Amino acid sequence: MSEHKHATVLRAIADGVPLSEFEVAMENGSTWTPIIHGIFLVKPEQYRLRRKPQYIMVNGFKVPKPLDVIDDGNEYFIPKASNYELYDELAAYTRSTTEMHLQRGIAHSTKEAAIAHAKAMLGIDPEAL
Secondary structure, rough: OOOOHHHHHHHHHHOOOOOEEEEEOOOOOOOEEEEEHHHHHHHHHEEEEEEEOEEEEEEOOOEOOOOEEEEEOEEEEOOOOOOOEEEEEOOOOOHHHHHHHHHHHOOOHOOOHHHHHHHHOOOOOOOOO
């Protein structure tokens, strides 16, 4: 049996993460908005639910928050200022290396987040074109 589409978010709410940390959108693709008065709970099948994106500051620039945990074998991305692409793609096979990236706060779930982090490390505005 597959997991309910909102299971991860509902577990976080059950663990005490406040509703203000989440946002909702209609299943048909509307924009993300804060949850108001538990409206999501009325007809959950009509909505998409996610935790609001979280950010950290690097050299005064806002970048996506790095990962807190990576499952074995999963791919992740790190900023790499010495690389033309500004990131490296890795797989969580070497536990010590993965743990180091997590501890240093440089492991990201997307290459775009790793690139933004690398730009900020270099003093380049990640949002500039």
